[in-house]
Amino acid sequence: xxxxxxxxxxxxxxxxxxxxxxxxxxxxxxxxxxxxxxxxxxxxxxxxxxxxxxxxxxxxxxxxxxxxxxxxxxxxxxxxxxxxxxxxxxxxxxxxxxxxxxxxxxxxxxxxxxxxxxxxxxxxxxxxxxxxxxxxxxxxxxxxxxxxxxxxxxxxxxxxxxxxxxxxxxxxxxxxxxxxxxxxxxxxxxxxxxxxxxxxxxxxxxxxxxxxxxxxxxxxxxxxxxxxxxxxxxxxxxxxxxxxxxxxxxxxxxxxxxxxxxxxxxxxxxxxxxxxxxxxxxxxxxxxxxxxxxxxxxxxxxxxxxxxxxx
Amino acid sequence: xxxxxxxxxxxxxxxxxxxxxxxxxxxxxxxxxxxxxxxxxxxxxxxxxxxxxxxxxxxxxxxxxxxxxxxxxxxxxxxxxxxxxxxxxxxxxxxxxxxxxxxxxxxxxxxxxxxxxxxxxxxxxxxxxxxxxxxxxxxxxxxxxxxxxxxxxxxxxxxxxxxxxxxxxxxxxxxxxxxxxxxxxxxxxxxxxxxxxxxxxxxxxxxxxxxxxxxxxxxxxxxxxxxxxxxxxxxxxxxxxxxxxxxxxxxxxxxxxxxxxxxxxxxxxxxxxxxxxxxxxxxxxxxxxxxxxxxxxxxxxxxxxxxxxxxxxxxxxxxxxxxxxxxxxxxxxxxxxxxxxxxxxxxxxxxxxxxxxxxxxxxxxxxxxxxxxxxxxxxxxxxxxxxxxxxxxxxxxxxxxxxxxxxxxxxxxxxxxxxxxxxxxxxxxxxxxxxxxxxx
Numbered sequence: 001x002x003x004x005x006x007x008x009x010x011x012x013x014x015x016x017x018x019x020x021x022x023x024x025x026x027x028x029x030x031x032x033x034x035x036x037x038x039x040x041x042x043x044x045x046x047x048x049x050x051x052x053x054x055x056x057x058x059x060x061x062x063x064x065x066x067x068x069x070x071x072x073x074x075x076x077x078x079x080x081x082x083x084x085x086x087x088x089x090x091x092x093x094x095x096x097x098x099x100x101x102x103x104x105x106x107x108x109x110x111x112x113x114x115x116x117x118x119x120x121x122x123x124x125x126x127x128x129x130x131x132x133x134x135x136x137x138x139x140x141x142x143x144x145x146x147x148x149x150x151x152x153x154x155x156x157x158x159x160x161x162x163x164x165x166x167x168x169x170x171x172x173x174x175x176x177x178x179x180x181x182x183x184x185x186x187x188x189x190x191x192x193x194x195x196x197x198x199x200x201x202x203x204x205x206x207x208x209x210x211x212x213x214x215x216x217x218x219x220x221x222x223x224x225x226x227x228x229x230x231x232x233x234x235x236x237x238x239x240x241x242x243x244x245x246x247x248x249x250x251x252x253x254x255x256x257x258x259x260x261x262x263x264x265x266x267x268x269x270x271x272x273x274x275x276x277x278x279x280x281x282x283x284x285x286x287x288x289x290x291x292x293x294x295x296x297x298x299x300x301x302x303x304x305x306x307x308x309x310x311x
Numbered sequence: 312x313x314x315x316x317x318x319x320x321x322x323x324x325x326x327x328x329x330x331x332x333x334x335x336x337x338x339x340x341x342x343x344x345x346x347x348x349x350x351x352x353x354x355x356x357x358x359x360x361x362x363x364x365x366x367x368x369x370x371x372x373x374x375x376x377x378x379x380x381x382x383x384x385x386x387x388x389x390x391x392x393x394x395x396x397x398x399x400x401x402x403x404x405x406x407x408x409x410x411x412x413x414x415x416x417x418x419x420x421x422x423x424x425x426x427x428x429x430x431x432x433x434x435x436x437x438x439x440x441x442x443x444x445x446x447x448x449x450x451x452x453x454x455x456x457x458x459x460x461x462x463x464x465x466x467x468x469x470x471x472x473x474x475x476x477x478x479x480x481x482x483x484x485x486x487x488x489x490x491x492x493x494x495x496x497x498x499x500x501x502x503x504x505x506x507x508x509x510x511x512x513x514x515x516x517x518x519x520x521x522x523x524x525x526x527x528x529x530x531x532x533x534x535x536x537x538x539x540x541x542x543x544x545x546x547x548x549x550x551x552x553x554x555x556x557x558x559x560x561x562x563x564x565x566x567x568x569x570x571x572x573x574x575x576x577x578x579x580x581x582x583x584x585x586x587x588x589x590x591x592x593x594x595x596x597x598x599x600x601x602x603x604x605x606x607x608x609x610x611x612x613x614x615x616x617x618x619x620x621x622x623x624x625x626x627x628x629x630x631x632x633x634x635x636x637x638x639x640x641x642x643x644x645x646x647x648x649x650x651x652x653x654x655x656x657x658x659x660x661x662x663x664x665x666x667x668x669x670x671x672x673x674x675x676x677x678x679x680x681x682x683x684x685x686x687x688x689x690x691x692x693x694x695x696x697x698x699x700x701x702x703x704x705x706x707x708x709x710x711x712x713x714x715x716x717x718x719x720x721x722x723x724x725x726x727x728x729x730x731x732x733x734x735x736x737x738x739x740x741x742x743x744x745x746x747x748x749x750x751x
Contacts, residue, residue, distance in 0.1 A: 004649040004650060005634070005635070005636060005637050005647070005648060005649050005650065006635055006636050006647065006649075006668045006671055007402070007636075007647035007648065007649050008636075008647055008668075008670050008671060008735075009647075009732065009734060009735035009738060010642075010643060010644050010645060010646075010647075010719070010721045010724075010734060010735075011642060011643045011644070011670075011721030011722075011724050011725050011734065012636060012638050012642040012643075012645065012647060012663075012665065012668075012669070012670060013323055013324070013479065013642040013643070013669055013670075013725065014669050014670060014673065014724065014725050014727075014730065015321075015323075015725055015726050015727075015728075017683075017726070017728045018728050018729075018730070019676055019677075019679055019728045019729050021728070022679075022681065022728055072676070072677075075676060077679070115677060116676075116677045116679060117677040117678045117679050117680060117729075118677070247679045247680045247681040247682065248679055248680045249680075250680075252680055252681075252682040252685050252693060252695060252696075253682075253685060253693065254685070300693060300696075300712060301685070301691045301692070301693065302691065303563060303690055303691050303692055303713040303716040304317075304551060304552075304555075304561060304563065304689060304690045304691045304716065305551060305561045305562045305563025305564070305566065305690075305716065306563050306713070306716070308691035309317065309318065309555055309561040309691065310318065
């Protein structure tokens with residue numbers, strides 16, 4: 001039989017969505033925030049973004065080449081990691097900090113654990129925490145020549161001060177490149193929700209839990225200004241919509257996603273209210289990342305016909 | 312109670328426009344007819360003819376081989392050429408009766424059709440269905456007479472005609488509803504005659520509003536039959552899902568629909584019941600949709616069982632472009648064929664010829680844990696985890712996380728952005744486990 005047809009197991013049709021299309025969508029969704037960062041902080045922000053993304057992609061390429069593995073940079077996941085890392089850098093950071101961060105994110109956090117899908121914590125956040133510990137002064141220096149100097153709004157709030165909430169929502173504040181503009185981040189997040197890349201389950205529970213926590217323990221009661229400052233300040237929005245929703249490091253079960261959101265909210269609240277630093281999102285996320293296998297195991301769904309048909 | 316849908320599922324490109332407006336056309340076979348002895352779940356049928364025997368249309372050529380089995384009838388007149396193993400759609404070789412068609416179509420006299428169901432006892436109805444060799448024609452091929460004899464017939468509350476036709480491209484059930492809805496309703500009445508406490512439900516997906524309307528019109532004076540418009544979503548026509556959608560009851564793999572007070576039969580099966588009970592005719596035909604972008608003239612045919620697939624392709628104008636993949640059945644659950652030399656069986660709903668094999672064009676990559684498979688799984692499983700257990704042969708975990716509850720609908724593979732063959736690995740593991748359980 002020379003003209004045999006191709007055979008394979010069912011199904012014989014598949015959806016158009018691919019890993020690279022999802023990653024590309026995430027990058028598009030990050031563009032408003034990145035664009036605002038460049039507008040807000042100037043050219044150095046752009047340089048840092050380009051260098052960080054490029055070095056993340058290049059690192060993955062070189063690593064895979066050296067290890068004689070199939071090259072996977074086409075799936076765009078390294079580019080997303082690079083972009084997310086850049087969003088988490090202060091605009092004043094020198095370019096080589098971006099490079100070191102990217103190399104750490106790709107090699108140590110991602111590839112050494114088996115590459116895409118195997119890393120147990122978000123590579124960009126792992127790298128950010130690594131940089132924070134290694135280059136503390138650079139990573140916490142939010143002075144941008146002629147634009148901003150001194151502390152971030154969240155740090156001011158922590159010291160008992162207040163900040164113009166409108167400026168915080170729009171993003172005209174000091175901070176890392178991509179975290180300052182709540183509006184830009186939410187626009188990107190809405191896009192991802194509309195095209196079914198992320199759901200509100202994790203970010204929604206995260207934010208609600210966090211708000212409840214600071215109302216109870218923040219020392220300001222139910223104070224709308226304080227709550228808005230806490231929501232719009234720091235990395236909460238970027239973390240909730242873009243880092244906590246990272247597929248690889250979040251639970252795959254629906255119930256697990258709610259539990260994960262609650263963990264994030266509690267940890268962020270604890271770090272921000274009781275911790276020495278004003279920030280807490282990065283650590284909250286990477287610690288919760290570590291809980292994911294456990295969360296997933298205890299929240300496995302019930303099968304259809306065994307009580308699981310309704311959810 | 313009725314939710315008219317279920318949780319999970321997908322909305323693939325439906326491709327039904329290719330053939331949905333093409334009326335059913337009768338096809339007369341030209342070559343030999345092949346009747347595999349296993350066209351149903353259960354014991355293979357036993358041949359009661361020998362090589363060289365002359366048979367006529369409607370003559371029984373094989374007897375049911377047990378309680379769960381079904382007889383087979385000749386669909387043409389001619390001579391028995393041989394009884395030998397022949398290739399079937401699954402790729403297996405199955406012992407088959409081969410009949411050479413003499414082109415005369417001499418037919419058995421079935422006697423006067425039954426006009427009134429009241430003249431028949433329940434036993435007679437079941438017997439006629441059993442004798443006619445009716446099996447589930449939606450794909451599974453479970454002998455219908457067995458289905459119609461649950462342990463406690465009084466506890467059956469719903470008889471559901473599965474008219475969902477949720478598989479993309481298929482239009483055979485739709486055409487049946489449009490052209491012969493009376494037969495469907497009469498068949499349903501025959502089934503309802505067996506179950507005094509049951510309500511008949513014709514469950515149609517709402518992407519077929521004209522069929523719904525037609526059936527609603529015809530059943531408005533039938534107190535025992537209602538039409539349910541189900542949400543259009545694959546796999547709405549899967550047995551467990553359609554029971555849930557119409558009655559709100561959920562069964563698992565260890566239960567039968569009867570345990571939830573339900574009997575589910577596909578459209579074509581109900582029509583076959585009608586023919587068996589009213590016309591006293593055995594199951595000899597089925598409707599097959601020949602479609603796909605490689606087919607010149609996609610159509611719906613009424614085909615004599617045993618007809619070679621290659622003849623159906625010719626009837627549909629042959630190939631417009633060379634197909635890369637040919638599937639017997641729908642694109643989600645059908646069998647890919649490596650050649651066309653296989654016969655139409657009782658369970659063959661379609662012949663789908665695609666110019667592009669989307670599946671082989673894709674390279675599987677690493678799982679990114681996106682959870683799309685979990686989102687769509689109608690059995691509410693975590694396909695990603697099951698697939699890992701299946702590839703590592705971790706039986707215990709596979710069974711513990713309900714791998715055996717999988718219905719092999721293909722949704723997880725369909726949505727996987729990394730293009731991983733989830734259904735395939737879970738299916739193979741499931742087969743191994745089920746075989747093991749049977750041995751115990």
